[in-house]
Amino acid sequence: MNLVLKKQSKSFDGYTKYYEHDSLSTMTKMNFSTFEPKEKEEIVHCIFWLSGLTCTEDNFITKAGAQKFLAGTNTMILCPDTSPRGLNLPGEHESYDFGSGASFYVNATTPGYEKNYQMYDYIVRDLVELVRSEYKVNSFSIMGHSMGGHGALVIGLRESHIFKKISAFSPIVNPMKCPWGQKALRGYLGSDQELWKKYDATELLGDGEIHTQKILIDQGLADEFLENELLTNNFINKAKKLNRPVEVNFREGYDHSYFFISSFIENHIKFHAE
């Protein structure tokens, strides 16, 4: 894996760290950050955090205030970058919602993207394997925000044998039905919408592996993207129909920002560390 520690800062008696490594899935160098509350050999659980559009490995670890609630526990958090970097694929850097910073955590199949935008495999294979080998940890859960909430739901639902718990802030729950998702899924997977379904959390609820644990979602009611992009109720309605356990906390007055995430991260950390 060629794991390189780029920098670290002591935080709440543990360490916030930034790593770089070679990814077999993306065939690029990849970056991620961690908070490791104790020494490697004491870590027993790893939460993956997937960030939203335009983010890097830096946003969550500097803004969410998660360290305070992981301090003293045996649970680490790992926050990957949101796409491969250092490439110059056709159209990759032209918009905030496609290409760099906007992988949507899929395995791309379209020309130009199919070689490197293998972010689903990057999370599920490279990073899971890296944590197993570097930290000797074999217990995982997953959470994320917005596009990363979509990623957490999709990966968690499909890989329930790996990820024990799933939670999300402001997730895109039904990307096949919203402009962000349609643009990304078409761009990465082509126009056959049957192929999109395995990257759509609302579709996945009725399909394949059954994730039996309760899924936790927090959603701000002042979120500017709620109505057109996030479509939270589509997921709730599908879960109700299928009798799947989902706890969605709608939060009056909260928006789509990290100020929302930091306000409720404590509860999510507790949910994952239980």
Added chain:
Amino acid sequence: MNLVLKKQSKSFDGYTKYYEHDSLSTMTKMNFSTFEPKEKEEIVHCIFWLSGLTCTEDNFITKAGAQKFLAGTNTMILCPDTSPRGLNLPGEHESYDFGSGASFYVNATTPGYEKNYQMYDYIVRDLVELVRSEYKVNSFSIMGHSMGGHGALVIGLRESHIFKKISAFSPIVNPMKCPWGQKALRGYLGSDQELWKKYDATELLGDGEIHTQKILIDQGLADEFLENELLTNNFINKAKKLNRPVEVNFREGYDHSYFFISSFIENHIKFHAE
């Protein structure tokens, strides 16, 4: 004051806000952020937070995790930008440690800077007056980091009738004796070092108004700037000699970053809110 609310996000049941206003002292528009845990009429105390080199009104309020510890109290925090903006003074944007983002919270007297770089007055007059009139608050304290720790110590020591408490993370305590401080004080005040003394916390300890409250300082021992720029022991030794109450917590392994600040902000908030 022409106070304009530019944006706000609900946070921990209160609001993180970003404002712009016209400053009489700097003769420019100025920016600041706040966290207001309750409605304006319920706020009874205001902490000023002064940031360090290269920062804006955004760094502390997004990274320090202070909102959690102010939530539910009647204490707000206000974080001004670190210099005027939108000017193009000679040399203003050429280095990270002088000019924009690096006011050192002085009233400049040198040609080019004397008109706008009146940041001491901006804090002590404009902002204090603004908080008094907008929030009907008449109780203040002050804290800051690095260059802003210098600002908090200097302003707090000189204006003890306004600021009840002073605390700092990783402050520049003796700018007359360090490269950052010497460059800034010469650039803003000219070469007469007698004039520098009123902007040097270690000098001020033996001079003028006596701030009788304990001053709280946290300083990381892995801070790369400790030895050459911060000179913490100069302040401690002077305080001991004059029998002034200072609590300095040296923190093993912590560096100069916001990861350090976030780890210990809870204790500072409690100190100010007491």
